[in-house]
Amino acid sequence: MAEYRWPPVNQRRVIGRPVNRVDGLVKVTGRATYSSDVRRPGMLYAALLTCPYAHARVRSIDVSEAERSPGVRAVQVLAPAGTEINWAGADVAMVAAETEEQARDAVRKIKVDYEVLPHLVKEFDLSRAQAMNRAKPSGEAVTGDPDQALKEADVVFEGEYTIPVITHSCLQPHGQVVAWGEKEIEFFANTQAVSTVGADLAKALEVPAEIVHVQQHSVGGAYGSKFQAESWAAAAARLSKAAGGRPVWFHLDRRTELEVAGCRPSYRARIKIGAKKDGTITVWDSQSWATGGFTGGGLSANLLPFVFVKIPNKRFNHTAVSVNTAPARAWRAPNFPQVAFLTCAALEDLAAQMKMDPLELFLKNVQYTDRPEVYAWQLKKAAELIEWQKKWHPRGQGEKGPVKTGLGIGIGTWGGLGHAAQCRTRIHPDGTVEIELGSQDLGTGTRTVICQVAAESLGLRVGDIRLKIGDNRYPVAGASGGSTTVGGVSAATRRSTLNALDELFKRVAPSLGVSPDQLEAVDGRIRVKGDPSKSLSWKEACQKIGNSPIEAMGANDPKSPGGLISGGVGGVQMAEVRVDTETGQVRLNKLVIVQDCGMIINPKTAESQCYGAATMSICAALMEERIMDQLTGRFINAAYDFYRIASIMDVGEIVVHLDNRPEHDARGVIGLGEPPVVPTIAAISNAVANAIGVRVPEVPITPDRVLAALARRKA
Amino acid sequence: MQSFEYASPTTLQEALSLLSTQWGEVDILAGGTDLLALMKDYIHTPKRVVNIKGIKELGGIQQTSAGLRIGAIVTIRELLENELVQKEYPALIQAARGIRGMQLRNMGTIGGDLCQRPRCWYFRNGFGLLALKDGKSLIPDGENRYHAIFPQGQAYFVSASSFGPPLIALGARVKLASTGGTRELPVEQFFVAPQREGEREIALKPNEILTEILVPPAKGVRNATYEIRPDEGVNWPLVTASVALRMEGNRVASARIVMGHVGPTPVQAVKAAAWLKGKQITEAVAEEAGRRAVEGAKPLSQNGYKVQLAQVAVKRALLAAVAK
């Protein structure tokens, strides 16, 4: 029996190295295929008709002219007469034609008569939402005695903060190619759930799950918005069937992608915190409301206050507002960036009111976190990297000129325990090593870390591993969500490769005249422990396998993770911004990220996750916002001219310090996809407050909001 | 995008003969950086598209006795790299630098920049340039953070061209050709505020091609553009200001101040410019000129901040113009 442990740090040869991505070359040379690149013989193209109204009922729909339009092979009505539509951009009908242009032309010939109904698309006017019966209290949670604690507090701070809905903005819009043939449904997906999305489609189509064959190479971003098979895949499959099994290509256009294919809830919160003179927080009291689209927007009580969960007296009160927009989806660390902003902004404002250094206030209160020592260490490390001692000044007391700089802190946490996953390793008599998992690489480096783990176990190089993922006929692996992939696939791969190696040792041992447990695989050789002169090359060793390859499975089970993985990480970020107080323009000078994530398989891809995550939150802090127009009911900036996201010039300097001290390494692998997205908005918002002397209570921090905050301060 | 007939003539006369007297029938294609987006969104659905990039006489930048002649199909990149422009017209170079996308600079033309359609999101979402509903504009009660602080009638959108303001400040003219001949207009008359839905925001007629831009010599004219942008990306300015100062010694003999993204046309600050006459540009004078430039602004519910931005842009443009 193999021992499933990671090799000690000093014996790792591949793990822990900044290996380049194994699929880097095909990506940068444009040879990687995404579902939108798939071309099949006889393929048709589909186009979607969506509803232009935020709330409407379909009185009638007439597709006859579309059916007669040139090139059209099939039409599917998705919102038949009588359907109530609850958001603009919702599916109405889909057309498949010989070319994409013909499909789009045909869609415009569909005649729909709508009864337009009253809509609500803005969530922050609570009385209006209540009047329309759209506000649902989701209860109150109380710990200790918050009212008494507020009375007894030496200082009470009260503030209100707002963070809007933003979208996932996947570079590659949602969509797929699907072919409903006689025996099987071929599904060229665009998903973060290769092993389950087929069954999801099968359910929608009411066919047996086993007939759906999912394949995928690369995905252009997902961030939590690509778990389901989607109505578009089901509709395209039906079009394919109606067209005699011809494959159907469909992807959303950018406007619809932004409107319906993923967004995260907004929040507004009124927060009261009480503290002792020395900065120790004694009470938290928050009232919040939010929307996650038509289905409302819940927030569980244990999310506020964030990280400082053990504050002794707490009240949490939340209202979910239903608006006529598409439902929210999981967005990279669902809810955490928002609650990190709400919590850290309130803490920083409390410090400013008390004329206290916020770093001191955060340190004072780490006692209320689950991991006081870790946060204290990370706060100090981040402070050192951003030169807090040298650069921090009391709020608003920086430079004299119009351009002011400031520093701010954000703090975060996440789980990231590896998901259930299975891996199959085959060692062929010719020495080839095949690894199979029904997993996916969303651009996060999953392929690379699997190859590193396999190479480490087998004493080979990354390039020696033939990795196969992205197919639901491979062993089942979990969906990529919750930062669970790296833990899941690396533990499963470790077990599977060690099991295969055990078998290889058994077959090789006789020829080296030792027992199997005396063998080790190092540097492309199978050798006798302590006697490296007795060895065989990998190829020679594999010739002893016989005719049929060695095949071994390995699984990760999050319920009994063993020593290979664990969950729970913390992170601290500090930002330095400069603000032009005449124009309200904010620019990020520097962002420091200190983050623990257990054992690091590949520091390069790990750092990349930090850069990418922070960049997303820089967008949210400074530019990104879904703007709903109550007059037309439309997401009025659903295009990249005014739905603003960062360019390389907006990102500033990002310094990543991965906290991999021995105690973290010892915890095994923990996911990192989401954690670094959490603290950034808070850090930037706090830095702006520190720079200009007043809180800009709403993100993104745009020039209009900065100038308004400055004007309020003067008044 | 709707299917269309495509023509790629090589002479101006041929191109002109392919145009229509009605808007909506034919669109001129230069770099296509705006037109293609408009067509994909079905905001423009021309039956014919006439590519003018193959017409040699529309290209090139030349020094003439009357100043600089810039052909309509000169790209933003060519303009940026041109030494004649670099030498005398910092206001144009600074405006061009604001257009940050390399692809835009390589494909986008100066003629296309002047003729591009406004970015108003109601317009781009298919609600019309004036966004009228029952005869009344949606914009005052709608989402108007990027809209005009100097609206004209029902026109609340803002003119998008980054080159409009500096060209007006520099006293430039455009040449417009049709099969009937050519005419010239000062650039300030090229931009117009439409009164009715369906009217254009430029004086170009549907059967005309903008062939060239004539910029008077600017030797001794201190000129600059200052843009305030929300971020550093490929994006639109919130407000811009261009200034041109004819100096006598270190005092202003005459001035032009033009603000961009504040009205449906570039907006000239005539009174502020007149006030500058005889003054030396100091920080305090520039600030006061900025204040005077925004007098009479009528901000909407969400765009009051643009008044301050315009004020600062004018101040900073003036200071940039006289900086060594």
Ligand SMILES: Cc1cc2nc3c(=O)[nH]c(=O)nc-3n(C[C@H](O)[C@H](O)[C@H](O)COP(=O)(O)OP(=O)(O)OC[C@H]3O[C@@H](n4cnc5c(N)ncnc54)[C@H](O)[C@@H]3O)c2cc1C
């Ligand atoms: C993301 C983004 C950001 C941008 N930022 C800026 C910015 O900051 N500042 C700025 O000024 N611009 C900006 N632009 C606009 C860009 O500069 C223009 O799209 C470009 O200059 C248009 O030139 P073109 O040659 O591509 O025009 P086209 O797209 O080919 O044409 C645009 C319009 O002008 C008409 N037209 C073109 N040439 C002529 C002619 N010679 N005579 C008559 N009509 C003509 C066309 O029929 C069409 O209606 C931005 C564009 C994008 C997409």
